[in-house]
Amino acid sequence: MKLQDFRVGARLLAESPGYSLVAVLGLAVGLAVCLLLLGYARYSWQYNAYVPDADNIYLVKQRNNFAIGAPWIDEGPVLLRNVATTLPGVTSSSGYLPWFPLTAQVDGHLFRLRDVTVLPGFVEMLGIRAISGDLTDALSRPDSFVVTRSAALRLFGTENVLGRTAVLKSAEALTVTARIGAVVPDPPANSTIRYEALLGLNLSLLPRFMAAEALTGKLGFPGNLLLRIQPGASLEAITAALQRAVDEAPVFQKKISPEIRDKLAGRKMIDIQLSRLRDAYFDNELARSPWSMQVDRGDANVVAGLVAVAVIILALAAVNYVNLATLRIIRRQREIAIRKTLGVSRYRLVLQFVAESQLVALLATAAGLLLAWLTLPMFGELMNRDLSSLSTLANAARALVIGVSVGLLTAIYPAWIALGVRPAHILVGRADTESPRGKRLRQALSVLQVAAAIVLASFTLAIYWQTLFAMNASPGFDPSHLLVFELNDGIIVGERSDNFVTALSQQPGIAGVTVSTDAVGRSKNSYGVTLRLQNGRSAAVDMKSVSRNFFIEYGLRPVAGRLFDPAVDRDNSTEPLVINSITARALGFTTPQQAIGQTVRLGDLPSMRIVGVAPDLRFGSLREAPRGLGYQLQTEGVTLTVRASGSIAAAEQAVRTVWSRFYPNSILELTPAKDIFAASYADDARLAKLLGFSTIIALLIAAFGVYVLAADAVRRRTKEIALRKLFGTRRGDIGRLVAKDIGAIILLAAVIALPIAAIAIARYLAPFIEQTPLAFWSLAIALGLALVTAALAAARQTWTAMALKPAVALRS
């Protein structure tokens, strides 16, 4: 490639600003979307990669089998840390304990801090180095702790915080004034180990017995354990040894009563597993578990799907450019013929067109990078991830590689056309346009463009409708007047919290307050039990602990019998049990009424009597099958639900007033009940938005492809149109002639796209128990959108054809 080739390319672009804008911008938009999506995929796949030797770091997972259906969680008994260090192949073991929710008070302001209490070796394993202060000293003193850079800014408004103090609180009675001994960098955004503060085991905030437990694990407490394992070491052997240690630990042995042993039915009480730290982000089991660390988790299938979308969008944009460039080459045949007569070699000719294509690709890459950089914050917000780390020189270099590759690939077909130009034909005036096979290839590519747009549009609409349907699906009660919050920050459930509830209930604007272990719409604190009838029938259910006014505040009426009633029941009474219809059916009752008065046992606990059958409430998302539920009268829960007697805003204000009186050092987080359901579908809503943007871009690109096709069709048929007009054909007939060409493309695209879209939609909907009836209407609407887009895109060329002056056309 010579400089002159780029010069010629630049002049060509300068002489046709319209063409240049469309060519460069079209490719730039495709590149920008591709770069953002690929950047996000790389970000996802690089989770935890910052940890030194990350590929050899494993986290310990456990599953507690005494709870029916219990999931794997990213914790393991702390005692395994010491066991692991004695095992061949384990080079080091450490971990952290998110035992305490931490609140920091600075200058009278309360802040929630995401903290971890670190075990020996943690900072070394993660390669954490202090920006200022002494990390080792700060983590070993009883009166100091460590904060991250952003925590320092949040608490103090500055990064220079060494020696500054804060009142730390982990539970109602546990507070200590501690000094900041070191400041460390924030963990990367793509890390599943999140913290804003690091606490050492010697910090006086930590009860001594817990500090001892953190080192020995004799009491069987869990923690987040990390093991560095030598490459080539036997994971099976290490896992088996850890499992043995748990099986034989006295603390777990004595917890296995004959009752529990029966329930376990041969399974171990705790299963142990090792899992690569690098895989934690995509771990579906941990994502589903409400007891795992609440960090960002991703779905590998979704990320792979987004990569596919990125490639498709870039391919669509590239095809557009190839179409444009090819038409241009056809118009430049005379120039190519001249170059051939002057003796240009085939290699030299190809290089010329590669240079011109590279010029467009490089300009598009620069514009695409700029677009991506400008839209990165918005994209990060859409994906609910901090993607600011994507703006690096290394990623810009990768973008350049992609741009150069696109430049090379898009040059292939136009260069091939150029090589096929026959100078003898062209120079004597014979039209030597692209071969029929080449034309068909371009038409096929346009069909694929339109097909891709139809698939994206259908799929996006289906997701959108299903998400809307799920968010608005009735949870079994009216959530509009309910507020939910938790007694967090280590608030102890007891007399003080009872007085708080009483005081709250008496506030104007509040109709009632109920206590439960879970808010409806979440299933964080349920536990699985087996209810057994005297006749031997049993059913596995999720047990919910609620206060006696639970059903009243949620506005529920019994399906059979009665529900808990403050006039009849006492809180924490062990006898009455309310079940739902699913439990009734599972226990063998053909009607809910038959269950009333029946006695059930829960293991060796006192029998309970079924007093009523409640309507089915949705404690999970529409992706989960409704489960059998049982409700017992216990007020040990930390979830409070407030019913507003008037406006939600007034109720919220009342809650805040009473809260500040009882818990001035704790942070209140109120959530409207309806938002709890929406949170289950937040990822779906984000996916729908992302795909929506992608669809708009795909439609625009497809529209442009149709425009170019229409322009080419009119150009090829100019003489035919002129002759038809000469013989008296009407304008409408000419319009139909052009429309026929375009219509065939859309029809073919629909034949390809609709089955693919239908399969994709069916796959997406499959996990949902209830599906919107509108999902497959998206196919018809997407097809309609494609038709309208094509019609608009071809309109100008159709008008040009209809307005063609025969005399002018025939003369030229």
Place this chain on the structure above:
Amino acid sequence: MLELKRTTKRFVGAEVVTTALNDVSLQIGAGEYVAVVGPSGCGKSTLLSILGLLDSPDEGEYWFDGRNVAGRSEGELSELRRGRIGFIFQSFNLIEELSVTENVELALEYAGIPTAERRERVTHMLDKLGVAHRGKHRPSQLSGGQQQRVAIARALVNRPGVLLADEPTGNLDSAHGNEVMSILEKINAEGTTIVMVTHSPSHAARASRVIGLVDGALADQGRAAAVS
């Protein structure tokens, strides 16, 4: 120097086969100035294409510089053509995106001439043809006569042995046309073989020999005179 032996060229369409040249045998000696005349569609341009190695005959032989080049591939023809044959066209066929200097330089670049020598030869040629002052201009900024002189410069800058001209005065007024004809005579006087297709009898008469083509075959001299 150029010899066609019983060459035939056909163009195959979807349903029609056109014989553009039919069993043509022709010799053109080095330094000759030959005019080719004939009615439209008689095969003149096809003849020029074959002589200029832009196309290959379907039958017969074409001896160029002592070598039979019939049946060679496009790449081989391009290789043979480079630096040996110059072309001038009725519609000038300059590349609009290049300046006058760049248009002329293109032929030298493809011939692999080093940059410094290229500049010197281009400057000399443009001077010789009286268009040096337009070196930085684009073709569309030149008059028809100037464009044709640039085309001639491009055709000659490689010092080819053969110059093929396809109606070089077709798009020019008579004054500029005569100017071009004078230039061609000078070139021929310097030893370049010229084969020129023309519809102009007066221009044909300035050649040393006139060949007539009728329906793809050579006409005799009398008919050639009548045709021209």
